[in-house]
Amino acid sequence: MRLFRSKSLQSVLLLLLLGTLWGSGYTIARYCMTHGVHPLGYGFWQSIGPMIFLILVVISAKIPFSIKPNYIRYYIACGVLGIAIPNTMMYFAAQHIPSGILTVLVNTVPILTFPLSILFALERFTYQRFLLVLIGFLGIFLTIISNSSLPSLHNIPWSIITLIAPLSFSLCAVWISAFRPMPSNSLSLSLGMLIISSICLTPLTFLMHKFYPISFPLNTNDWLILLEIILSSAGYIVLFILIKLAGPVYYSLVGGVASIVGLLWGRIFYNEGLNLISWIGVVLIISAIVLLTVLMKTNKH
Numbered sequence: 001m002r003l004f005r006s007k008s009l010q011s012v013l014l015l016l017l018l019g020t021l022w023g024s025g026y027t028i029a030r031y032c033m034t035h036g037v038h039p040l041g042y043g044f045w046q047s048i049g050p051m052i053f054l055i056l057v058v059i060s061a062k063i064p065f066s067i068k069p070n071y072i073r074y075y076i077a078c079g080v081l082g083i084a085i086p087n088t089m090m091y092f093a094a095q096h097i098p099s100g101i102l103t104v105l106v107n108t109v110p111i112l113t114f115p116l117s118i119l120f121a122l123e124r125f126t127y128q129r130f131l132l133v134l135i136g137f138l139g140i141f142l143t144i145i146s147n148s149s150l151p152s153l154h155n156i157p158w159s160i161i162t163l164i165a166p167l168s169f170s171l172c173a174v175w176i177s178a179f180r181p182m183p184s185n186s187l188s189l190s191l192g193m194l195i196i197s198s199i200c201l202t203p204l205t206f207l208m209h210k211f212y213p214i215s216f217p218l219n220t221n222d223w224l225i226l227l228e229i230i231l232s233s234a235g236y237i238v239l240f241i242l243i244k245l246a247g248p249v250y251y252s253l254v255g256g257v258a259s260i261v262g263l264l265w266g267r268i269f270y271n272e273g274l275n276l277i278s279w280i281g282v283v284l285i286i287s288a289i290v291l292l293t294v295l296m297k298t299n300k301h
Contacts, residue, residue: 019257039091041212049229079196103262111136139284
């Protein structure tokens with residue numbers, strides 16, 4: 001019993017840590033995007049940096065890395081859907097909408113994953129989960145239309161564009177569930193994803209002349225880019241420890257934690273406030289995420 005409690009405590013602490021690591025990234029991205037760093041230049045570093053980190057981890061730990069055709073197809077699909085497209089979209093959106101709202105919208109992945117799973121016959125339809133998805137979509141709608149939570153009315157389309165990120169993440173999650181190659185190691189699969197995303201973003205960044213050079217002495221943007229590389233890389237380690245310790249369903253709660261952290265940092269660093277409609281929307285979204293996860297966990301047993 002004592003061991004169970006200790007394991008549960010570790011899981012909660014890791015969940016909070018991972019949510020903080022990921023939730024902080026949106027606040028950092030907003031600062032860099034609004035202080036001269038182009039989204040493609042930022043996305044390049046946030047792909048190439050963790051890639052180098054994981055290469056070192058995989059080599060030092062002697063983790064097998066496969067280049068068989070089915071693995072390469074997996075790397076391409078997940079690298080494009082799970083990193084290149086969603087990261088680029090949310091970095092562009094970070095210039096136009098508050099970091100707190102950005103964090104909440106990007107972490108609506110569980111709400112979008114369920115209908116996609118039904119569509120691809122990976123999950124069975126239940127009225128309870130369908131109702132929670134509707135509640136989540138209502139929350140998204142209220143968050144987007146609450147004008148006073150956004151800098152101006154014309155930026156509302158950027159909130160809608162932001163939803164491309166969780167939709168892409170959700171498609172990636174469905175792909176992972178349906179086509180994950182076996183045997184496989186999560187670290188090596190993540191490395192493959194990052195290699196593909198780096199291959200996609202590197203030529204695009206340089207062809208469009210959007211590369212952001214990091215040079216000494218480091219300025220604020222440079223420090224923040226390096227900090228986010230460290231936070232993102234550490235997040236991979238925490239992610240795999242958490243999944244191993246508590247399972248993937250428990251891990252999916254990280255979206256709710258990241259949303260709360262993003263809102264907190266947005267308030268502290270950018271003085272971002274939410275009106276009543278915004279708060280109702282945010283509460284509906286986070287509640288839907290948590291309840292969908294709990295219901296999914298219950299159905300597994």
